[in-house]
Amino acid sequence: MNNKFFPSNFLFISIMILGTLMSLSSSHWLTMWMGLELNLMSFLPLMNIKGKMLEAEASMKYFIIQSLSSSVLIFGSIMMYIYNLSWYSMFNNTVTILILLSLVLKLGGAPMHFWLPSITKQMSWSILFLLLTWQKLAPLFMLSLINYNFMMIMIISVLSTLMGSLMALNQTNLQLIMTYSSISHLGWMMSMILINNSLTLFYFINYIIISIPLLHLINSEVGNQLFMLTQKNNTNSMIIISLILSLAGLPPLLGFMSKLIILISLINMKLFILSMFLLLGTLISLYFYLNMSLMLMIKSYSMFKTNKNIKNYKSLISLNLMSSFVIYPIVIMFIN
Structure with missing residues (x-):
């Protein structure tokens, strides 16, 4: 085949x-x-x-x-x-x-x-995308049906967030970085799996929306190693940087909205220690996300160069950039 x-x-x-x-x-x-x-x-x-x-x-x-x-x-x-x-x-x-x-x-x-x-x-990147997104859908749904072991699920959630962040720190392979990043995001999803399934689904959909253009752009223009992000290519660096920082959870991007809404729900449930551990994991992962962004910023001469690959994802990228003003008020209205 x-x-x-x-x-x-x-x-x-x-x-x-x-x-x-x-x-x-x-x-x-x-x-x-x-x-x-x-x-x-x-x-x-x-x-x-x-x-x-x-x-x-x-x-x-x-x-x-x-x-x-x-x-x-x-x-x-x-x-x-x-x-x-x-x-x-x-x-x-x-x-x-x-x-x-x-x-x-x-x-x-x-x-x-x-x-x-x-x-x-x-x-390959396309199969990696399926493995990190679609293949998690059914097991996550089945996890939401378990009524017992709340404490065990919270421990697994914290471990996933911390391990996914720590293990990615010294990686130079982009596929491994995205894999460990996915494990870290899985921890955030599992933190809400028994409290509010809708917010887990919301986080999961947002993760897919960010991952589709990011993995496609990395696949089409960049190699598998971290240093290749500094190589001369036709990718619009600002677009990839915005998607990477969105995965990191920096405001006002889409990834930040997902994390903020889950944090609000956890704090309302008085789960302060869990919230602190999840934030700690995110801060650690922020290091390697910023490292990737810096690699792309080094080649500043092609920062604003447009590319035909970008045009296919204009709506997803706009949603990522404008989520603070569009998605957040709608979701807050529904959860309150």
Whole structure:
């Protein structure tokens, strides 16, 4: 499958979307598990889109980890059924720990994030984008159905935010930086998963809106290494800088709006220590985001050069820059 326009790729992408939608639309743990398996079996051929040895190795690692988490998930679901005689309820504390850990492993959250960086540095940017966004949708939805273990989810949230930030500090590979950044953002999403699902979804959508143009521009114009950001190319540096700083959560950009709304909700819930740890993780990650921005600012001669790639994302980039005046008042109106 060396050709990325191979006709069967459309089939695999369709089955991948179908598997996720099957998990999202079900209230039955067995059919959710079936949806995750459909998603996994269609995503593996997409990881081998260029037919390289490194991709085959990455897809094998991904298959083993996802199979392990799926096995624990179905085992936990069967134990829950034996205990409750129902596939729909979540009332056994011991079993929910099993299901929770299997879903965190599937998501790549700390402290079970070890497998994610080792496979992301070997895949293309388009598949990396799918792995960091679409593949997290169904497990996040399933996590929101767990009624127990609030404290454990908060600990995983803090660990993900801190580990994702600390591990990215000495990285020079852009794919690894984006992967650890994704783990850090996952911590923010998980902090609200049991309190307000809508805000988790809002954060997730904002992350996708920022990631689409950023990963495409890095893929089309820049290489995989951090120093390549200083190379002469046709990219509009100010656009990429704005997207990177948005991921960092600097005001008045879209990423800041997401973090601010979650912080307001956590403070209203009197979760001050959790808020402090999340902010600490964001401050650490700000270092490597600013490092990337500085690399781009070095080549100031092409700061305002326009490019045809930018035109495809004008609406998303405008939304990113104008979110303070458009999105924030609307969301605050709904959560208050």
